[in-house]
Amino acid sequence: MPPLFYACTAETKRKGRCQNDAQVEGRCLDHPTAPRASQPDMIQVELHVNLEQSQGLELGGIPRRGIYEGIPPKSTQVFGAYGLARVQISHAVQEMRENGYGAEEPSLLQRDETMDILVLPFSRTSSSRDIPAGVEQFLCVTWGYCKVLVAPNSEDGRVIHIVNCAHKLSFPPLYELSFEEGLWGVKEPSETRP
Numbered sequence: 729m730p731p732l733f734y735a736c737t738a739e740t741k742r743k744g745r746c747q748n749d750a751q752v753e754g755r756c757l758d759h760p761t762a763p764r765a766s767q768p769d770m771i772q773v774e775l776h777v778n779l780e781q782s783q784g785l786e787l788g789g790i791p792r793r794g795i796y797e798g799i800p801p802k803s804t805q806v807f808g809a810y811g812l813a814r815v816q817i818s819h820a821v822q823e824m825r826e827n828g829y830g831a832e833e834p835s836l837l838q839r840d841e842t843m844d845i846l847v848l849p850f851s852r853t854s855s856s857r858d859i860p861a862g863v864e865q866f867l868c869v870t871w872g873y874c875k876v877l878v879a880p881n882s883e884d885g886r887v888i889h890i891v892n893c894a895h896k897l898s899f900p901p902l903y904e905l906s907f908e909e910g911l912w913g914v915k916e917p918s919e920t921r922p
């Protein structure tokens with residue numbers, strides 16, 4: 729089952745990604761031959777957790793770092809404004825690690841009265857620490873909603889992608905997110921979960 733929308737994989741000015749829906753072989757009609765979007769320098773995984781979960785994470789040593797500022801405006805939404813439903817991201821995280829992205833220190837940001845955001849950055853400059861067990865469990869669940877965003881180019885020129893997941897579910901995924909060298913994609917779930 730393909731996603732309803734998939735952003736054209738062409739690179740735009742300043743290392744962004746085209747916002748048009750892909751029509752033919754991952755490209756919009758304007759960009760059949762343009763260079764492909766650059767791989768990210770950093771991937772920020774942002775997971776919505778409820779206050780009970782964030783308290784548990786905080787007790788487990790995950791630091792608080794202030795208030796969540798939301799998704800950067802003008803980001804390209806790889807799977808469209810609605811993103812993917814019922815998706816598992818553990819496979820993509822594994823691929824990221826195989827591609828040389830190491831985990832940086834996770835942190836918690838305050839979102840609103842009921843939810844916090846668990847932030848888990850991956851970068852190519854990190855010395856790849858272990859992901860704490862308390863965090864790892866959130867990477868293996870099914871997420872009700874998942875948006876993948878290519879942020880507009882930052883001032884220092886780094887390419888930043890965001891994987892934003894909300895609404896943890898207790899049933900099996902419809903999709904498995906795949907990294908695909910920063911172009912992102914979806915696959916059929918490879919394992920059945922209870």
Ligand SMILES: [Zn+2]
Pocket residue numbers: 736737738746747748755756757758759
């Ligand atoms: Zn395009």
